[in-house]
Amino acid sequence: MRSVTSVAAALVLVSVALGSDSTAHPAVAAPAGSAVVREQLATGVVYEAFTVPTARGSARVHVVTADLERPGVAAGLLYPGAVAARKTVSRMGEEAGAVAAINGDFFDMTEGQHPGVPATGAASGPSVLNGRPLKAAVPVGQRFGRTEPLGDADEDVFGVGVDGRARMDRLVLHGRIRTPQGELVLGGLNQYALPVDSIGAFTAQWGEVSRARAACGTDDDRAAPCTGDTYEVTIRHGRIATVSDAPGTGPVDPDTTVLLGREAGARALRGLAPGTPAAVDYRLASSSPVPFAFALGAYPLIRDHRPLPGLDDVTAEPRAAIGIADGGHTLRLLSTDGRSGTSTGLTLGELAGVLHSLDCAQASQLDGGGSATIATRAPVTGRAVVRNNLHHDQERPVPNGIAIFSARR
Structure with missing residues (x-):
């Protein structure tokens, strides 16, 4: 060299x-x-x-x-x-x-790349604060x-x-979503981009920015279009509180976890009706x-x-x-x-x-x-x-x- x-x-x-x-x-x-x-x-x-x-x-x-x-x-x-x-x-x-x-x-600098979807400014890789996971890594093709x-x-x-x-x-994300219908794999945590077909969790640490960017691009192409096949559910006090066909915006309450699914992940979440018991567990393993x-x-x-x-x-x-x-x-x-x-x-x-x-x-x-x-x-x-x-x-x-x-x- x-x-x-x-x-x-x-x-x-x-x-x-x-x-x-x-x-x-x-x-x-x-x-x-x-x-x-x-x-x-x-x-x-x-x-x-x-x-x-x-x-x-x-x-x-x-x-x-x-x-x-x-x-x-x-x-x-x-x-x-x-x-x-x-x-x-x-x-x-x-x-x-x-x-x-x-x-x-x-970090995410995709302003204007996906019309109507703001850049998040979120970091690409995993991060840990005070011993607790803040976020996991976006797919490698979505990294800057x-x-x-x-x-x-x-x-x-x-x-x-x-x-x-x-x-x-x-730091590798290991997570699961427990429901009466069985367990679902958690594919993301506070990420500006989720893997195709996955489900990501957003917590109070995410902030107020729209979660729409997480359904844009693919695992290999950051600039690929956003998918329209999304579904979002809100878990509060151990039960599904609300559901939506589109990613939301605004702060997430401290006692709340928002799950956003894209493609196959969205289809899996559509089986969860309001009132259904649900819990999310995750860790970042080294x-x-x-x-x-x-x-x-x-x-x-x-x-x-x-x-x-x-x-x-x-x-x-x-x-x-x-x-x-x-x-x-x-x-x-x-x-x-x-x-x-x-x-x-x-x-x-x-x-x-x-x-x-x-x-x-x-x-x-x-x-x-x-x-x-x-x-x-x-x-x-x-x-x-x-x-x-x-x-x-x-x-x-x-x-x-x-x-x-x-x-x-």
Whole structure:
């Protein structure tokens, strides 16, 4: 992989020497002779910026390193309050009291693609908040940002377990709908796109946006027309309360679950009349016995210290990524400058090369382009300050992100 090798060869590891309260890990890779900006944001949390040479010019890179083994240092999910909602990284980080924050998963941007059906702004992959599932993954053909060979695994995530260690994994939805007529398989949870012939559940975490987008496209084609074969039932207090032939809109009450079926899923739901007993059970299962405290969708770039083969070596874009080092105890949040500045951005191969040079054993790509944003808390005002040069100098609202917290300054 030419760009991984060339970028890594142009970098040299430099150790951080910020005193006994700073992170003890080698924190940044910088070009030989290049100035490195370093700031200690809090105990165990360091911000650094440096320039990476590429064949097209230079790319400005911003990295926040967090030592999760330090008392009081933790990572969490930035969340705008609903799955189908968006806020800027700086606003979410400031509201959460984060020391640093970065944008997260790719999300639904299908405005105008399906006439009369609004885009939801919801994230593509699974997510977990405070140990509880927020949403499951849309079908792989409905995901945004999918670039070969990153992905046939639409359930890929980055997260931190309840043990405090970061990891990459997959989160697969397992769910069922229990009725007097038998069990039905649950095929989706708070998703902007449901698999063909499936039934999806929408909870109070979905938000107020119309659920119509969930019946548009197919498992392989995001732009395919919406199906007219839908059926929606509302479960309240363990019984079917209402039914409808069309997807609804507006908030879902906390004691309510809305089931939306398309094609075969719609036909199955039509057998449930108002008053019928019904219950929904679901979970997001991973390969580890350790549950996630939080997780969000992210595309793998590095596994077991090795950049994945076949990463794109041509297209340079503003990038955002998350890296894992020291057995899951160290996180690196990375973002590049946007297209409006002098920075060239990075190809995926180059991005993996930089993360590899930062000693990341595992790494995942987050949403990039106009979404790539990294912010840190100002020491005096406590306000969140965006550190990278943004695309068109505007901060794009996003559906989630990763926050770094520290109880000690």
